[in-house]
Amino acid sequence: MNGVTTDGISLTGTGLTIEEVVAVARSNAAVSCLGADVRHRMQESADWVKRVIDEDRQAVYGVNTGFGPLARERIRREDARALSYNVVVACGVGVDDPLPAEIVRAGMLIRANSLAKGFSGVRPIVVDTLIAMLNAGVTPVVPAKGSLGASGDLAPLAHIAMVLAETPADLPDDSGFAFYGGECLNGHEAMTRAGIPPVLLEAKEGLALTNGATVTAGLASLAVRDAWNLVRNAEVALAMSVEALHGFSDAFDPHPHLARGHRGQQETARNVMRLVDGSELVNRHPEKVQDAYSLRCGPQVLGAVRDALRFITSVVETEINAASDNPLIFMDLARENKVISAGNFHGEPLAFAMDQLGMVTAEIASISERRTFRLTTPELSDGLPSMLVVNPGLNCGYMMPQYTAASLVSDNKTLAHPDSVDSIPTSANQEDHVSMSWNAARHAREIICNSEQVVAIELLSAAQALDLRPADLQRGKGTAIAHRLIREQVEVVERDRSLFLPMMAVADLVRAGRFLEAVAAAVRESGGEVFE
Numbered sequence: 001m002n003g004v005t006t007d008g009i010s011l012t013g014t015g016l017t018i019e020e021v022v023a024v025a026r027s028n029a030a031v032s033c034l035g036a037d038v039r040h041r042m043q044e045s046a047d048w049v050k051r052v053i054d055e056d057r058q059a060v061y062g063v064n065t066g067f068g069p070l071a072r073e074r075i076r077r078e079d080a081r082a083l084s085y086n087v088v089v090a091c092g093v094g095v096d097d098p099l100p101a102e103i104v105r106a107g108m109l110i111r112a113n114s115l116a117k118g119f120s121g122v123r124p125i126v127v128d129t130l131i132a133m134l135n136a137g138v139t140p141v142v143p144a145k146g147s148l149g150a151s152g153d154l155a156p157l158a159h160i161a162m163v164l165a166e167t168p169a170d171l172p173d174d175s176g177f178a179f180y181g182g183e184c185l186n187g188h189e190a191m192t193r194a195g196i197p198p199v200l201l202e203a204k205e206g207l208a209l210t211n212g213a214t215v216t217a218g219l220a221s222l223a224v225r226d227a228w229n230l231v232r233n234a235e236v237a238l239a240m241s242v243e244a245l246h247g248f249s250d251a252f253d254p255h256p257h258l259a260r261g262h263r264g265q266q267e268t269a270r271n272v273m274r275l276v277d278g279s280e281l282v283n284r285h286p287e288k289v290q291d292a293y294s295l296r297c298g299p300q301v302l303g304a305v306r307d308a309l310r311f312i313t314s315v316v317e318t319e320i321n322a323a324s325d326n327p328l329i330f331m332d333l334a335r336e337n338k339v340i341s342a343g344n345f346h347g348e349p350l351a352f353a354m355d356q357l358g359m360v361t362a363e364i365a366s367i368s369e370r371r372t373f374r375l376t377t378p379e380l381s382d383g384l385p386s387m388l389v390v391n392p393g394l395n396c397g398y399m400m401p402q403y404t405a406a407s408l409v410s411d412n413k414t415l416a417h418p419d420s421v422d423s424i425p426t427s428a429n430q431e432d433h434v435s436m437s438w439n440a441a442r443h444a445r446e447i448i449c450n451s452e453q454v455v456a457i458e459l460l461s462a463a464q465a466l467d468l469r470p471a472d473l474q475r476g477k478g479t480a481i482a483h484r485l486i487r488e489q490v491e492v493v494e495r496d497r498s499l500f501l502p503m504m505a506v507a508d509l510v511r512a513g514r515f516l517e518a519v520a521a522a523v524r525e526s527g528g529e530v531f532e
Contacts, residue, residue: 008032008135009109011127013117016110016320018313021221024134025106031131034116034124041118042127045329046202048338049121053080053203061327061341062087062207063121068151068427081168084206088165089174091158091210094143099156099215101139101179106218107153108134108160110320111209119323119330120208129164129199136194138163141177141184142215148426149347149437152212152324156438161209163187166198212324213347219441220316220350220357224309226448226511227361230455231305233510234364235268236519237458238298239275240479241371242291244465246284246382249276251296257303264306267532269299274523275478281469282476285382292380294370301367308360315353347437351420354440358447362412365451368458369405375461376402388464388493395496398461401503405457408450415443415450456507459486459515460499467492481522485515 008030009020023029034042052060056077059065064080066073067087075083112130115122133139140163146155162176167188175187180194191198199205241247252273257266276282290296327341374380376387376398389397419440425432463486466475475483489509490502509515 010035011109011113011116011131012038013113013323014321016113018221018225018317018320021106021109021218021320022225024109025102025218025222028137031109031112031134033131034127038116038118039124042116042120042122042124044331045118045121045338046123048329048331049204050202053077058337060337060339063204063339067207069430071430080203081201084201084203085165085168085171086206088158088161088201088206088210091154092162092174092176094146094155094159096143096145099142099144102222103215103219104139104142104160105134106221107142107156107215108140108218110217110221111157111160111212111214113320114212114214114322114324115208117323119328120325121204121329122208123202123205126164126199126201126205126209129196132196133164133191133194136196137180138190138194138196139179140187141179144442147215147438148424148431149213149216149351149435149439150343150345150431150433151326152210152345152347153215153438154210156215157210157212161206163191164199164209165206166200168200208325211326212322212345213319213350213435213437214324216347216350216354216437216441217316217319219438219445220354221320223354223357223441223445223448224313224316226445226452227309227312227357229513229516230361230364230448230451230510231302231309232271232516233452233459234302234368234455235271235298236275236478236482236516237368237455237462238295238302238371239272239476240462240466240482241375241458242272242295242298243276243279243281243476243479244384244462244469245291245295245371245374246288247282247291247295248288249273249282251291252299257299262303262307264310265299265303267306268303271532272298275482275519276476277478277526278474279476279479280473281466292374294367294374298367301363305360305364308356312353312357315349319350347435348420351435351437351440354437354444355418355420358412358416358440358444359418361444361448361451362409362416365405365409365412365447365454368451368454369402369409372398372402372405372454372458372461375458375465381465384465384468388461388468389496390468390494397493397496398464398499401457401460401499404503405454408454412447412450415447419443452510453503453507456503456510459510460490460502460506463487463490464493477526478519478523482515482519485509485518
């Protein structure tokens, strides 16, 4: 199993967690040196590749053959290193702005973990170098677009490998670029400044570095973490809106949720009930029998998100510990040829998971915006002033933030179109079905970012609404602290001013998890565990 040791996160090829990926990607957590058993396993498969080259008796894809439709072309053994280097620079064809460093670092860590499994025919020095780059802060410049998700993330991984790979003596420098020490440098200049020698790639190592949906898995790890954080923040926003709108608590009573049986639905209902516990604003109208769907069906919607996230998380956790390149070498095969050529680089599991992630997080924003609309509409808000401002007409109040929320929800609907249903054949029809997993992950991340803003707008609106309710009525144990935390960042809106900075400040609280942590701590102190 992997784990955080006194020396850092250890890589064994199994047991890497999403939390560890996030720690390395965002907090620069250290990665420890490979253990002796991992080094032995990797060297054994690398030695087998060397024998294939030295003996030159059998054709092995990507070791002594060309790639894709050129697989029938045999490569001379003296050209094995050149073949390995060529595939790296040939695949370095990404376009658009550089990816954020956290995504690149996540992809580097997962690639190192995958190679550490020992099925790729790669020497330990290759993984040692990836680890050294992570620990020293050498982050390759990786353009954001260009991957099909099969044969994995060729372009993004190639831009990483170009920095790692030593340029053969007879070729011009083609090492790409990397960020180091706050500068964007030539890749080998960055490595030199960091004191990390580049690696002269041996047979198969270039292919192993570029083959697999590994950068997709890195982005997916970060996106899953952010989606869990988002749904929990959305539950706080729901609770605040229920309270501000004089909602009816029966919709969160455990009986109907136990009767239906979905785990996530029960969790969301429990969380909301604990957040509003003690509130004198909830159930203000005994004659009310039920609320609108955006309030009453919150557990059904957010709970379904939770259940979907559990499945998505399991897919991502499997993939970050996968041997995902091709071909793979299995030393336990009872035959002389230890290699099996298959398709583990295909990103379809991640493509499906990221398409689903985009859809479910889009729903978080969709139902959140409907509650913001209710809060700002006097016919729907049970006595709150129009646009949540005491002098409407002269002031627009929270009219325009709801416009922004609506725009983001509409954007999400376009972004949530599934990428996995598309495939454009490549490589002379050798790669005649691709996953588009990278596009799915990119779009899911953008949907999450949009949805964080939408939930932040609801939190701001609900806080404003609570300020407009009688101050002598007690607030819920959780909603009271949530309201206070928002007010520490943003003042009550009494007359029009730009809400751009307040919206960004609350969105930052949502993203960072500080808001959620403080609310959860407050409810725990009052006797309950909130977020499950």
